[in-house]
Amino acid sequence: xxxxxxxxxxxxxxxxxxxxxxxxxxxxxxxxxxxxxxxxxxxxxxxxxxxxxxxxxxxxxxxxxxxxxxxxxxxxxxxxxxxxxxxxxxxxxxxxxxxxxxxxxxxxxxxxxxxxxxxxxxxxxxxxxxxxxxxxxxxxxxxxxxxxxxxxxxxxxxxxxxxxxxxxxxxxxxxxxxxxxxxxxxxxxxxxxxxxxxxxxxxxxxxxxxxxxxxxxxxxxxxxxxxxxxxxxxxxxxxxxxxxxxxxx
Amino acid sequence: xxxxxxxxxxxxxxxxxxxxxxxxxxxxxxxxxxxxxxxxxxxxxxxxxxxxxxxxxxxxxxxxxxxxxxxxxxxxxxxxx
Numbered sequence: 001x002x003x004x005x006x007x008x009x010x011x012x013x014x015x016x017x018x019x020x021x022x023x024x025x026x027x028x029x030x031x032x033x034x035x036x037x038x039x040x041x042x043x044x045x046x047x048x049x050x051x052x053x054x055x056x057x058x059x060x061x062x063x064x065x066x067x068x069x070x071x072x073x074x075x076x077x078x079x080x081x082x083x084x085x086x087x088x089x090x091x092x093x094x095x096x097x098x099x100x101x102x103x104x105x106x107x108x109x110x111x112x113x114x115x116x117x118x119x120x121x122x123x124x125x126x127x128x129x130x131x132x133x134x135x136x137x138x139x140x141x142x143x144x145x146x147x148x149x150x151x152x153x154x155x156x157x158x159x160x161x162x163x164x165x166x167x168x169x170x171x172x173x174x175x176x177x178x179x180x181x182x183x184x185x186x187x188x189x190x191x192x193x194x195x196x197x198x199x200x201x202x203x204x205x206x207x208x209x210x211x212x213x214x215x216x217x218x219x220x221x222x223x224x225x226x227x228x229x230x231x232x233x234x235x236x237x238x239x240x241x242x243x244x245x246x247x248x249x
Numbered sequence: 250x251x252x253x254x255x256x257x258x259x260x261x262x263x264x265x266x267x268x269x270x271x272x273x274x275x276x277x278x279x280x281x282x283x284x285x286x287x288x289x290x291x292x293x294x295x296x297x298x299x300x301x302x303x304x305x306x307x308x309x310x311x312x313x314x315x316x317x318x319x320x321x322x323x324x325x326x327x328x329x330x
Contacts, residue, residue, distance in 0.1 A: 059287070103289055122268070125289040163289050167268055245308065 004032055005039040012197040014190075015049035015094070019056045026056050027066040028107055033081050040088055050197040050204055051095045053189045054115060058182070061100040061124070062108030067247040070133065073230065074240040082107050083223065086140045089114035090215050093205050095196060099189035101182050105129050105163065106139075113144035114219075116211070119189050120166045121182040127163035128154075134242035135233035136226065143222040144215065149174045250328045255302060255321040262297045263317075266290055277318040295320070304328050 004021035017039055019026045026032065043049065056062050065082060089096055089111060098115035103124045112118045120126060128145060130137040137145075137158050145154040153172055157164065164172075170179040178188050196204060233239060260275035267284055275284070281291050299305060306327045314320050 103287075123287070125287075125293070163293060165266065165290070165293075 003035075005035045007039045007043055009043070009047050009049055012194060013047070013050045013201070014193040014197055015043050015047065015052040017043070017052055017054050019054070019062055022057065024066075025060045026062045026108065028062075028064060028069065028082050028085075029066050030081065033085060036085055037088060040092070044093075048201060048205075049094050050199070050201050051097060051193045052092070053097045053099050053186075053193055054089075054111065055099040055101065055186065055189070056104075056108075057102050060102040060108075061098075061104040062111050063103070064106030064108040064110075064129070067243065070135075070234075070243045071240065073135075073234045074243060076235070082139055086110055086114050086219060090140075090212060090219050092212075093208060095204065095208050097189045097192055099185050100124065100126070101185045103163070106137075106141075110139040110141055110144065113140065113148055114215070116208070117192055118148060118176050119178045119180065119185050119192075120169065120176050121185050122166040122170065122179055123182050125163040125165050126169065127161060128157040129161045129163065131158065132161035132242075133246045134236065134239040136229040138226045138230055140219045140222040140226070142226055143218040147215075147218075148176060250302065250325065252321050252325050255298075255324045255328070256317065258301050259294065259298045259317055259321060259324075262294045262301070266294050266297065275317065277321065278316055280316055298324070302328065 004019070006018040006020045007015065009015045019036065021032050024032065043052070095117065096115040097117045098112040098119065100112055100118070100120045101124065102121070104112055104126050106127070106129045109126055109128060128137055128141050130141065141158065145157065149157060153174055156162070166179045169176060180188055256277050263275055263281060263284055263286070264270045264273065267286055267290060270284060273284070281294060286294065295311065302324060304324055304327045306323060310323060314323060
């Protein structure tokens with residue numbers, strides 16, 4: 001197991017996958033994506049979990065793409081590895097609970113969109129920040145964000161790139177299952193997972209298969225549109241400068 | 250634009266963007282961190298304030314700022330430039 005991921009399956013047959021790249025704060029480096037996919041391979045090779053709780057660091061659930069990848073894209077080097085993570089989650093046979101104690105930005109938020117149940121923290125921020133960097137949203141955001149946030153809040157998030165505070169989203173009335181004080185996020189995730197663990201695992205898998213078909217289609221639709229928009233928007237000459245200024249410290 | 254006006258705008262945005270500060274008076278000599286802001290809260294306060302004041306400060310210029318007062322000075326410099 002790569003050190004950027006922690007995976008274990010507990011006595012209730014609940015898988016716990018923690019994205020734990022402390023050094024890089026859970027950005028999509030190549031190592032991170034490899035580690036994530038390897039952890040899911042490992043889980044599925046050895047177990048048939050009732051459910052999986054996907055969590056991140058206390059401060060950052062997942063921060064999305066790294067600058068180098070975006071610059072590569074703006075140079076015409078096409079790299080779609082991050083999409084493998086969306087697909088992997090959507091195609092999982094078991095339900096996934098995203099327990100977002102920390103912030104989730106861009107592709108990091110998409111990991112929650114590809115989950116089945118989502119818990120956010122009042123104190124943390126959540127944003128579809130793609131347009132802040134001059135290019136259009138990716139990884140399935142354009143078709144999946146509406147399901148979690150509602151059509152019009154999703155529009156606002158994508159057009160403005162604003163990083164909404166959990167407490168702000170609570171007032172907006174989204175479809176996020178729970179928006180709780182950070183310390184209550186993991187206990188709530190565990191409670192939901194325990195309820196699922198009481199069900200017949202074979203029926204849980206059947207239900208997941210049915211419920212996930214819509215999302216699988218949405219992700220395929222997104223991919224066609226988003227790839228085309230990325231080819232255009234990453235090629236705009238100004239995009240590289242906007243990316244560089246966005247990541248300036 | 251006066252420095253007092255800038256501090257007023259920043260303070261208002263701190264109160265709006267952070268929890269449980271409704272009755273608090275913001276001390277400009279303090280850092281936003283003293284009021285419980287995380288890094289993304291600070292980015293949000295800064296970008297909301299810049300929009301309201303109609304000024305643009307490049308992010309690189311903001312790296313060394315520690316207090317609200319220093320942020321107001323930086324905004325003032327860009328407002329007058």
